[in-house]
Amino acid sequence: MLLCALLHLALLSPPQAPPAPPPPGGYLYRATLLQAAPGKLLEVVDLYKAGWPGLRDSGDEAPIAMRHSQGDRWDLLLLFPMGSYEQFYARDRVIRREKAAAAARLELDRLRGDTARQEDVFVLGPPLEEARGKLGDAGLFHIEMFESLPGQRAGLYKEREMENAYAKALGEPENLIFVRDAGAAWDLFTVGPFRDLKHYAESADVPAAKQDEAAKAAGFDGARFVGPYLRTFIALHHDTLAVAVR
Secondary structure (H helix, E strand, O other), rough: HHHHHHHHHHHHOOOOOOOOOOOOOOOEEEEEEEEEEEOOOHHHHHHHHHOOOOOOOOOOOOOEEEEEEOOOOOOOEEEEEEEOOHHHHHHHHHHHHHHHHHHHHHHHHHHHOOOOEEEEEEEEOOHHHHHHHHHHOOOOEEEEEEEEEEOOOOHHHHHHHHHHHHHHHHHOOOOEEEEEEOOOOEEEEEEEEOOOHHHHOOOOOHHHHHHHHHHHHHHHHHHHHHHHHHOOOOOEEEEEEEEEOO
């Protein structure tokens, strides 16, 4: 009888609330993963260098661009600054954007013809000034994109913060963290900015004892447990190296 009563109470009890979402920065971006049509990558890059189609006289900020080097299937990652939905979709800005798009119709048609695949995700990340500063000075980027396990997005965000503490203790660049608000399935992605490939590989020269000390100070059980701990939060993980578009 006691067991039946306990089961009855459990069924009547409201479900536990899911973990609170991670506390990302408040700046809104549209992240676009763009794959060029066969043989059209350089044409798309030229469009970016000339000023992204439809942005001229629109009042919108130019995107931050990273070009795929190895890893995932996309060719360009573009971070379009938005600020907030309220700012971006304010009536006067929408009108200016529509006029700019009409003036750039031929360029936009060309871009559509040169694009094989596009994926968009709206993300909250660091302030624009910080993103431009850290990414603008870099020549190489390590980009990691994640789909979290159910209910584990907050834990994944915390793990990314722990890895930043680990990197900081070793004197390595910290990742910029971007958290999904709407759009494609990615829950979170990070961008690690480096000067070049040599800078990216410098972590291999750090003594094992120092790596362990830094990892434990960041909350891991040791350096060799960083990767396995990350995998307790994720269902899907893509890595990409990308270079700056100059």
